[in-house]
Amino acid sequence: MNNFKFEKIAQSIEEKIHRGIFEVGHKLPSVRAACNEFAVSPSTVFKAYYELEAKGLIEARNKSGYYVSLSATQLKKVKHLNEKVTSTKNSATKAKNVDEMIEEMERSKLGDIKVDFSSATPSVEMLPIKKLYKSLQTSILHEKYNLIPYENPIGSIELRKQIILQTIRGSKVNPVDDVVITAGCLEAIGICINILTENGDNILIADSSYYNIISLLKNKNVNIHTYDFNQSLNFDSKAFEQVLIEKKISLCLITSNFHNPTGATLDTSAKQKIVSIATQNNINIIEDDVYGDLYFEKNKPTTLKQFDTEGIVYYCSSFSKTLAPGFRIGYCITGRKSQEFAKQKRLLSLSTNSITQAALVDFMKTGRFDLNLKNLRKQLHLNMLKYGNAILNYFPSEINIEIPKGGYVFWIEFSASFDGYEFYRKVLKEKILITPGEIFSANGYYKNFIRISYSKPYNEKIDGALKQIGNLARKHVITKKLPLAMYKKT
Template sequence: MASSVEQQTASPAASEAQIPRYQAIARRFAQAIREGTLAPGEKLPSVRRLRADEGTSASTVLQALAQLESSGLIEARPRSGYFVRARTSLPVPRPSAPGVEAGTPLDGVSALVADLYHSASDPSLVHLGAATPAPSLLPSAALARALAAATRRSGSGGVELAYPPGLRSLRRLVAQRLVATGCALGEDDLLVTAGATEAIQLALLAVTNRGDTVAVESPCYYGTLLALEALGLRVLEVPCHPETGMDVDELSRRLDLHRVAAVLAVPVFSNPLGSSMPDEAKERLVSLLSARRIPLIEDDVYGDLAFAPSRPRPAKAFDRDGTVLYCGSFSKTLAPGFRIGFVAAGRFKERVEVLKFATSIATATPAQQALVQFLADGGYDRHLRTLRARLEQNVARVGEAVAGSFPAGTRVSRPRGGCFLWVELPPSVDALKLHRRAHDAGVAIAPGHIFSAAHVHASCIRFSCGEPWSERVDVAVRLVGRLAGQLVGRKGR
């Protein structure tokens, strides 16, 4: 599992001039570890030697070593120095294989999803099931200042309605960011929504009718399945590879068998797998659906959480005829409570805007104004650099804890972005039973049952890595591993 500093080594050496000196040192050592130049168990040079070799201060060297240590690449041994850690890993999960029947989503598990939401506010639990970063990883104080400044500057305290499509200043800034990812969009192409959930719901309302079938990835985020159920839509599940995302060839075969009104996918850092489609696959996906006149609803809420220096291009970058309805949000990266999302609906733009007014009239004005302030002064990009590194460290540490404590036969995903790990347990382990036992022991996890309408992930769980790494989190992950070991061979008992 790649760490933050490991991924950063992929950037050109010239970029070292743009980062702090300690990070540049950490990058070089991370690359040496990744390439095997520094082997597991090998001792690093002393702080005194590194200080002399690098021509820098002891504090800079110690910062670099601290970053390597927090990323799980090295370990400090008392009175001995720093050593390359022996890194454990597990095979990646097998691609899911749901049948081709178009079924009804989430039969009988809505109550379980509600339990997860209720658990998210329980301070007694270790939260390894939530879908957002912990508040301590978010710039709460800076956002509060931006909110106060924005409402003062507006002259009205933010009480006026920002009618659809939303504040032009915010749409302009979002469009500029999307252009940098390869999307040919302007401010007039965007509509501000109450989070990505509303963006997706508006997109579904615009392109489907009750009773229609929507193709989704399997496993699929349970919130998406609930939204489909609430709208009276049916689900066609398509296998999703843990590393490369939705199987486009299999999607094409299933489209030949079923009449599908839309495809809803997360091409970049999917929830829960963390998979990311290669550009070639994204381009094929858009081309396939464009030729069949089937809209693609793209959920890109995790695209900004790439562990590499640059984020992958969304599928929308390959859209030439408005087939893709692109949905994004700041809820997973910046401010979940602000509920600010957006949709670029392509040829469905006018329909989506009317639906927005009909369903919620407008998105909260003060939150939009605060985001304008935060984006315009560079605060968002500075925050993202820190958040990406922290999340990657968390993902790496949770993955190593799983590798060291879960029963034989366990497989775990290796995402290159986002904040999730998908853990495939031995087939005899009932993930729902594991979820209940873990909850009773003080740990919240998400069982695989709720990520499929066809219930094909009964031996899988999703870990959220949004909690800062700590001894408490380490103990919780290893506790879940022990509980899973107790359930091996007990399915159905």
């Protein structure tokens, strides 16, 4: 009888989802409320919810309940990037001038934009602005004249203590002096590149990488090589080590969690293998984990730094993606060249803003930061579901996307003939800003990709803009269909 009851409950909820009564992101009744509504036991409700979860119709959120996910019919449209990226990147033509594309896009952000889908940072609507201002006021009131002189070049000791407590939980303890405060994560990565490379060195990065990091490397006299780190579920240790040896790699630059732009995360086994192989071959790693706190599943993902026993991993992150982009507070948990890092930081900018550091200390000590992270993750997860639902409804059916498990962005793949940069310019004419995929490649690949951020709460304006992009994409796909001969690999 129970089986019949749980199936009936599951079917009732499934029908409401398919009919649009329960929309993506809708919270289902609690187990207790469902027991009262259907006059059944908790075990029957759990069975019904497990049945719906197995179908991909709902998802559980830690200590929050069950929510409607992307529907099963929509999930059939979704294909993982692992199946598609390798063949697509080989067939894509090289960029006309990626640096000019980046400059053009940055200028566009300053123009008359109605909706900006290009920013992978939190919108002010999702941040605890009043509490943040309170911490600013408190720190200024209590510290007074202590905030006027230069701060310690490696940063406030209290902030560095908080970062150690917050960041690498469960790993071996890092000394506070291993932490250096920087003006954002990018500065931390830049300093790492300076101290860990020499002219002519061979550097290994992901096939697609944050464009400002690529620009940093291009300004150095180094050779850039790429590797498909997205294949972490079937990580081939021998193939990875072979690349390191054959290319004579001296440094790897890896985004371990919620990679920008793909959203991919290395699984724990792959992280362990990467660090082990790099250690055996005496190769340093810069770990970019700027999105690591923005996970949607139950537990925070592991880091490469957690498996580092010899000081080869330089862990870089910031508060720009989680709290206050304008504070420009980043940090590096350094490796064996910690003194060289501290010296480079001092020579580069002497010290980092003392007032914002003090405010962050107050914000973290009072427990506000943990609460902010919890709320931000919840809001971003809801955003992702809403945006994803709209993209799958409005965009051409041929697209491929991967459902992110954290972070801010969707990485959207179109057919091989699609020109993402040309499409970006069409969308820009409508005062909507997206990011063309081509700018994330050191080799001019990913021409048929775009990146869309879900950093703003979903509303009618967002929905209308996504619908407009989808309509433009359908027209663009039709006009760009080319004969098969044009798809030959180059």
